[in-house]
Amino acid sequence: MDLNLTAEERQFCDDLRAWLEVNVPKDWGEWREKPIEVSFPYLRAWQRKLHEGGWAAVSWPKQYGGRGASLMQEAVFWEEMARAEAPPMANALGLGLIGPTIIAYGTEEQKKRFVAKILSAEEIWCQGFSEPNAGSDLASLQTEARLDGDEYVVNGQKVWTSYGWVGDWCELVVRTDANAPKHKGLTVLLVDMKSPGFEVRPLRQMTGESEFNELFFRDVRVPVKNVLGSVNDGWNVAVSTLMYERGSFGARLHLLFKRNINRLIELSRTFQRNGHPAAQDPVMRQKLAQCYAEIEIMRLNQLRAFSRITGTGVPGPEGSIQKIFWSELNQRVQQVAQELLGPYGQLLSGDSHAIDKGIWSYGYLRSRGNTIEAGTSEVQRNIIGHFVLGLPRSY
Amino acid sequence: MQFGLSESQQMLKDNARKFFAGECPMNEVRRLMETDTTYDAALWAKMTEQGYTGIIFPEEYGGVGLGKVELILLMEEAGRALLPGPFFSTVALAGAVIDSVAVPEQKKKYLAPICSGEARSTVAFLEASASWDPTDARIAVANGRLTGEKVFVPDAAVANFMIVVARGGVFAVDARAPGISIKPMAGMDLTRKLYSVRFNNTTAERLGNAAGLARGLDVVTAALVAEMVGGMQRTLDMTVEYAKMRKQFGKPIGSFQAVQHQCADMYLETESARSAAYYAAWALEENAPDAAVAVSTAKMYASDACRAVGNRGIQIHGGMGFTWESDLHLYYRRAKASETMFGDATFHRERIARLVIDLGTVSAKSA
Numbered sequence: 001m002d003l004n005l006t007a008e009e010r011q012f013c014d015d016l017r018a019w020l021e022v023n024v025p026k027d028w029g030e031w032r033e034k035p036i037e038v039s040f041p042y043l044r045a046w047q048r049k050l051h052e053g054g055w056a057a058v059s060w061p062k063q064y065g066g067r068g069a070s071l072m073q074e075a076v077f078w079e080e081m082a083r084a085e086a087p088p089m090a091n092a093l094g095l096g097l098i099g100p101t102i103i104a105y106g107t108e109e110q111k112k113r114f115v116a117k118i119l120s121a122e123e124i125w126c127q128g129f130s131e132p133n134a135g136s137d138l139a140s141l142q143t144e145a146r147l148d149g150d151e152y153v154v155n156g157q158k159v160w161t162s163y164g165w166v167g168d169w170c171e172l173v174v175r176t177d178a179n180a181p182k183h184k185g186l187t188v189l190l191v192d193m194k195s196p197g198f199e200v201r202p203l204r205q206m207t208g209e210s211e212f213n214e215l216f217f218r219d220v221r222v223p224v225k226n227v228l229g230s231v232n233d234g235w236n237v238a239v240s241t242l243m244y245e246r247g248s249f250g251a252r253l254h255l256l257f258k259r260n261i262n263r264l265i266e267l268s269r270t271f272q273r274n275g276h277p278a279a280q281d282p283v284m285r286q287k288l289a290q291c292y293a294e295i296e297i298m299r300l301n302q303l304r305a306f307s308r309i310t311g312t313g314v315p316g317p318e319g320s321i322q323k324i325f326w327s328e329l330n331q332r333v334q335q336v337a338q339e340l341l342g343p344y345g346q347l348l349s350g351d352s353h354a355i356d357k358g359i360w361s362y363g364y365l366r367s368r369g370n371t372i373e374a375g376t377s378e379v380q381r382n383i384i385g386h387f388v389l390g391l392p393r394s395y
Numbered sequence: 396m397q398f399g400l401s402e403s404q405q406m407l408k409d410n411a412r413k414f415f416a417g418e419c420p421m422n423e424v425r426r427l428m429e430t431d432t433t434y435d436a437a438l439w440a441k442m443t444e445q446g447y448t449g450i451i452f453p454e455e456y457g458g459v460g461l462g463k464v465e466l467i468l469l470m471e472e473a474g475r476a477l478l479p480g481p482f483f484s485t486v487a488l489a490g491a492v493i494d495s496v497a498v499p500e501q502k503k504k505y506l507a508p509i510c511s512g513e514a515r516s517t518v519a520f521l522e523a524s525a526s527w528d529p530t531d532a533r534i535a536v537a538n539g540r541l542t543g544e545k546v547f548v549p550d551a552a553v554a555n556f557m558i559v560v561a562r563g564g565v566f567a568v569d570a571r572a573p574g575i576s577i578k579p580m581a582g583m584d585l586t587r588k589l590y591s592v593r594f595n596n597t598t599a600e601r602l603g604n605a606a607g608l609a610r611g612l613d614v615v616t617a618a619l620v621a622e623m624v625g626g627m628q629r630t631l632d633m634t635v636e637y638a639k640m641r642k643q644f645g646k647p648i649g650s651f652q653a654v655q656h657q658c659a660d661m662y663l664e665t666e667s668a669r670s671a672a673y674y675a676a677w678a679l680e681e682n683a684p685d686a687a688v689a690v691s692t693a694k695m696y697a698s699d700a701c702r703a704v705g706n707r708g709i710q711i712h713g714g715m716g717f718t719w720e721s722d723l724h725l726y727y728r729r730a731k732a733s734e735t736m737f738g739d740a741t742f743h744r745e746r747i748a749r750l751v752i753d754l755g756t757v758s759a760k761s762a
Contacts, residue, residue: 001400001401001404001464002396003396003397269752285752289751293747300674301666301667303396303670306398310399320659321666325667380659382656384658384663385659389659390635391647391658392646394650394652395652
């Protein structure tokens with residue numbers, strides 16, 4: 001056990017810090033609050049710049065444009081990005097989830113075709129996984145792909161697709177064998193979203209925005225060469241993508257949470273509760289300290305998981321504890337923010353009395369989605385129960 | 396950066412697990428808990444032979460000279476075995492306090508017999524006020540003589556000498572010195588006996604400089620958290636095993652989500668407490684600026700989590716979990732005692748609030 005940076009990690013960190021110092025755009029503050037539809041070209045340009053510097057996907061193998069960075073270096077990467085107040089990258093799903101899946105399962109031709117353009121943000125990727133009738137029971141999905149010559153013909157519907165509105169390509173899970181058991185008849189297709197019959201509609205969520213989309217497929221034709229992995233082995237390919245989602249995503253979230261708790265502590269020094277600053281209120285102190293400590297434990301769980309993964313190379317089902325931990329923790333932190341701010345907590349962005357431009361009312365509502373998206377807490381507990389603890393399947 | 400165990404650390408942990416399983420299985424734990432003190436001289440001699448009594452103490456005093464992480468791993472396995480007797484009191488408690496406050500001659504005098512297995516010890520800390528803040532100590536030494544009462548002193552009856560946290564200093568007292576009277580307190584934990592200790596004009600030796608006490612107590616607290624993690628792990632293992640084996644409605648109860656999800660929560664709580672305990676040990680070893688926050692984070696989390704894990708474990712065992720025959724309640728009793736020892740979650744949240752909100756101590760980043 002040694003949590004100090006190794007010489008190699010220190011070098012990596014120094015190089016990155018030096019690069020960020022020169023290259024992080026100075027005007028990000030002016031763009032941060034704008035709707036993502038407006039700032040998206042800005043984020044694309046920023047990702048291109050990172051890519052040119054060799055920093056877009058540090059954990060990818062060198063031959064595919066990464067740096068072959070260890071998970072620990074990746075953790076350092078996100079910490080430094082946050083420290084430098086760098087903007088996020090446009091192609092988040094392509095870089096974090098889909099690129100690694102293509103590298104793991106793709107043919108040489110597919111890797112050559114797709115990987116470079118994921119890195120440069122020339123092609124934005126999204127995931128077509130959930131359906132209206134296949135959420136937690138993802139393997140029951142019904143969007144079908146019928147073989148017709150050297151093409152699949154896709155019909156069906158997907159929902160809760162992030163970046164659908166700006167996507168160029170989609171990692172789509174479809175049913176290719178309706179007669180096989182549900183996990184054995186799925187295939188992953190890489191689908192050009194400009195194909196005829198492919199329609200994207202916005203989905204308005206409880207916060208009022210449309211982060212997600214619905215995707216509709218009417219006789220969308222996909223060449224057979226765009227099958228990722230083997231036909232009818234799509235479940236394994238999709239699960240691999242989901243594990244990247246559950247495992248390393250938490251590393252980035254930690255920094256956001258840290259910023260939130262630091263801001264709440266700062267607010268507590270001036271915000272009044274019962275006639276004195278909230279920071280002097282014994283109950284608020286308890287709650288803030290609890291959040292602070294749990295955010296630290298989230299980081300430590302992540303580091304321990306990274307150390308374990310370093311041995312095996314892929315994230316395992318233990319990643320499910322990170323997903324449960326961060327999502328439920330964020331809900332607790334947002335609740336404490338509401339208690340701290342009292343009636344001000346409810347004020348929306350745009351109200352002149354709103355604290356921090358309404359981020360706390362937004363955060364409170366948005367956090368309800370955390371325990372649902374990327375696998376509900378219930379599904380995560382099933383995964384731990386069955387795959388980690390070896391209990392019999394519950395469903 | 397590597398948050399896993401090194402090969403030698405893993406070996407120490409594996410060996411400790413085997414040692415405790417072989418030398419102190421549950422039937423032995425049950426035998427010892429029925430004795431007055433739970434101390435067993437033969438077991439103590441074997442632990443000394445393993446180097447456990449000197450694990451973190453410098454080699455010049457006969458110790459093994461290992462670090463805080465190694466101590467934590469050993470304590471985790473001791474907790475898993477529900478080890479009875481004065482090991483925690485002697486090594487992790489008295490030993491760590493002596494190591495942090497005493498001058499070299501005193502360390503030689505007090506640590507050497509601990510390392511060699513000749514002496515047992517403990518720390519007399521709490522008074523009637525039950526405050527874990529050492530500055531609240533009222534008992535005092537005048538002209539080298541100590542008078543007053545300490546309560547909740549673990550394993551006092553088998554201590555050869557005691558370390559007393561008093562007003563204005565830390566003192567060592569010979570347990571057979573005139574004026575000492577030791578009376579058992581009937582605590583819930585049957586495997587770690589508690590005592591009230593009255594001192595009446597008892598000779599006391601001032602140990603070095605009390606300025607090191609806070610750090611010493613942080614080592615004690617981290618070791619206690621590790622012991623709690625071991626108990627949580629054992630409770631989880633027993634519960635998962637039972638949920639696989641016990642059938643109702645024609646199926647193992649572990650196949651029902653109401654049961655399975657509680658097991659998943661026990662796993663999450665155990666692993667999270669372990670992450671916090673390991674980090675606290677490492678931060679202490681490295682003298683990291685956030686070591687005190689890390690220790691309080693670990694004790695805060697573990698204090699709540701060990702209770703939650705015990706609650707869930709008993710519930711999942713159903714009627715079986717409520718029997719005397721089941722070992723669960725023995726762990727549950729230890730968990731309750733450990734929850735308040737050296738500060739419950741509320742105490743440590745307030746300490747974190749002081750360090751983070753009032754003093755602005757920032758948690759150290761990895762870079």
